[in-house]
Amino acid sequence: MEQIFDILAAIFLVIGGFFGFVGSFGLLKLGDPMSRLHAPTKATTLGVGGVLIASLLHSFGAEGYVSVHELLITLFLFLTAPITALFIAKAHIHRHGDDYELPPTGGDASWAVLSDSEEEPVKTD
């Protein structure tokens, strides 16, 4: 029984490690910033997620209790990773949006970052 959990944990560790590697490799290899943005988000969600599942399985199989910390960490990660990516993308468009043509938004409004700050009330913290 214990061995099954060990094997499962090992599998998830390998998966986690693989995606972590893919994320780092992509960050290094991909050419333009917007594509490069995809790489680390894989690393944080799938890579770290794999390790967390492995940890969950390990604590249940080897130590005999259900650990919920990992779930909480997963929740935080799932919430924060997209936000981080969103802000990096926004910052990039804000600073380099003129350098290349942005795809159409598919509606009347333009890209949110580029929306005229005079028209839209700007709130500063």
Add this chain to the structure above:
Amino acid sequence: MSLFLIAALPFLGAVFPALLIRAGRNACSWSAGLTTALALVGVLLHAPAVMRGEVIQARADWLPGLGLNANFFMDGLGMLFAILILGIGLLIIIYARNYLSREDPMGNFYAYLLLFQGAMVGIVLSDNILLLVIFWELTSLSSFLLIGYWRHLPEGRQGARMALAVTGAGGLALIGGVLLLGHIAGSYDLTVILQQKDVVQESPLYLTALILILLGCFTKSAQFPFHFWLPHAMAAPTPVSAYLHSATMVKAGLFLMARLWPVLAGTPEWFYIVATAGLITMVLGAVIALFKDDLKALLAFSTVSHLGLITMLLGFGTTAAATAAVFHIINHATFKAALFMTAGIVDHEAHTRDIKRLGGLRKLMPVTFLLATLAALSMAGIPPLNGFLSKEMMLEEASHTYWLDNHWLIPVMVTIGALFSAAYSFRYVVHTFLGPVRDDYPHRPHDPGAGMWLSPAILVALVVAIGLFPQAIAGPLVHTVADAVTGQQLDHHKLKLWHGVTPALYMSAIAVIGGAILLAMHRPMDRAWIAAPRPEAKAIFDRLVGALTALCRGVTDRLHDGALGRYAAIFLAVMLVLGGYAYATGTTIGATRSGMPVTLLPLIGWICLIGSTICVVWFHRNRLLTLVLIGVVGLVVSLSFNYFSAPDLALTQLSVEVVTIILMLLALNFMPKTTPAESSGGRKLRDAVLSVGGGLGVGGLIYALLRGDSAFPSISAFHLENSYKGGGGDNVVNVILVDFRGFDTFGEIIVLGIAAVVIYAITEAVMQTGVRAKLLNRVPDQPVAGDAHPMMMVVVTRVMMPVALMVAAYIFFRGHNQPGGGFIAGLIAAIAIIMQYMASGYGWATERQRYPYHAIIGSGVLVAAATGMGAWLNDLPFLTSAFGYIYPPGLEKFEWATAALFDLGVFLAVVGAVLLALDSLSRYAWKPHTDTPYPMDINPARDEALAEEGRKA
């Protein structure tokens, strides 16, 4: 009534007038008067016992380790002064009620007056000499408030500042003096010191202690050459002058000389310093007084002169002279307070105090005339008034005192002094009240209501009564006090009016007749006086202060000119020199512990740390990049804390790091994106050498501490051993914070709260100035990005808020036994709220903030204080923590500890302080009309709803 209560009453009572002024001026003055009356009754209740020669005592330990204890005692001398202070204080309160005009803030006045009164009572009742010094300084401070009461008058402010500077400087000397005295006598209790005359006078430190103490006394009592501040303090309202300069403040110096008379007096040093200073002051003050046209200035210099007289008598060092001094203290207090009040009445009614513009008031103000005349004649030494009696005793003592074997000097000088004294007393009456009625007064005077002349009338009644029946009224009191001053059972002569034809009578007669002649010749002499060049004390003082200020400013400006770089460089250089000196001269304990093996993970962390630090230096012009790099440094430091088994520190560092970065981002908002290059090559080299030297020094020091033992055994073992046993917690760090060093933590949260409130106050102040307009018209140097509050961020932060608060609660509750605690939990809760500010905007978040942050800070401090005070209920010292375990059925064992409540206080204070600080700084960026009712800038749901509405319409 306990002496504690008597000393505390005026302080407690000071609250009432300040509050009751809202109920009206009468309620305000009644509360002040009743407090004083109550304290006076308390003193008088002890009077029979004191007159029997008993000494009333009240003792309590305060800081026994320093020798500073709240010990009070009341013998004859203390009682006399307490009666003078409280009795005349009561009369002043009545008088001031009618004197102060409607525009004067009366609540402040009475509050200051009672504070001052309390400080004076404290001086005269203190048994502990250090306690006396504390009250002494309090009188300097509270008199500053009183003298500068009319803060709209420049003379008032300058006079107050001068008084504070002179008496404050004297107070510093006095501290040195009493410390020496206590050191010589081996105790700081006056009752002990007063028994040690021989020990003190034979000590080699005697002269130093004497000079220092006398500096304190002379500055306070305006003795030459420190006499100049007193006339300038006359810018105060007349009730203040009457109070401070007749019975109290200036008498404090005399009191101390009388108090220490048994131990200090009787040596040639004492005689030549004290008697000479007194003699010079007496003559000088009297001469100047004659030529002053301002009624109050005249009285001020006459006060200087009379203080000199009393000082001189104390300086003679004989018991008879001390008795005369005591008697004159009583008499001077009565007639001088009355005279000040009459001067105030004249000023109040005629709207001028200039003698040259007065005259003929006798017919217009008969009551005032009568009172002023009797008091002034007493001051001149005319029989049968009380001033005559004590002046006669003084002349008698002076007539057989030798100065450097010179038989004539002192008698002749005191006669001259008495002569001028008689002259200015006559002038006060003649030039103000006699002569023809004029028609050019600034205001047509008439006698005021009884409220104003009642107080001086009571005093004048005393003047006459003591003069006529000295032995019956003042005799026993004078004898008791004289015994107390000299510390001996004296063989007293009865006080009587007629002493027979003695040298003193001749001197007195010469003085009175000469005084009258002088007054007749006043006009030509006055012209000569005005024409003659004479040093102006205020100008000299101002030049001195100006020179000192310039000197200090020069030094400070050179060291600390606002350039942080220079400041840091000086600091580092000094530390390097000191550290180098310590290293060169001290010994080091070699390494006693072996180092840890270097493994891969810490090595990577180390490389990150060093790398990012170097990058900070390299890229420091790019501010945003620098901030990111600093974040890396902070993260690695947090990790290394964790690696070194300090999870508490790691958690704290992490949360502090987050808050700090947000704070700096806020600041960056207002700054250019890059730093201009300003430093020259030489300066860069200097900074590099200093910072590398400082860094290596600190690094080396830490390395030495890590590897070797300290010079003293560490306290850690005690903490580890007692944490669970005594504090009920497994987390030693937390137990140290809330229990072992709970008092420190208590102080720290107060400091934290104050810091936050100061940030708030500075923001408020800055926002009142032109800076606000500049901020509003600020044009950002880069285009502002749209969509400042993206929907994703807003939604996520709201989802996160309860989770983050739950984490804070979790960290808080487990803090006592596992890493965590109120401080970290507070930071996490603060971050949870800051997230809302960042995501949804300042306006939106502020609208939903129901409790003011000030109140949160305050409640935190109060909760912590209340927890600490809870220990008192069990007769344990402040902040003793208690803990226990309860076993709820069906649940695990559960610990409760008062420390958790204390931690709650820490939690609240931290939350409030962090948020108040950030909130204040955010307000710089706030602009009107930038707040929308919506938390998100772009919200498709809203657009659809609007479109829907449009279709319907």
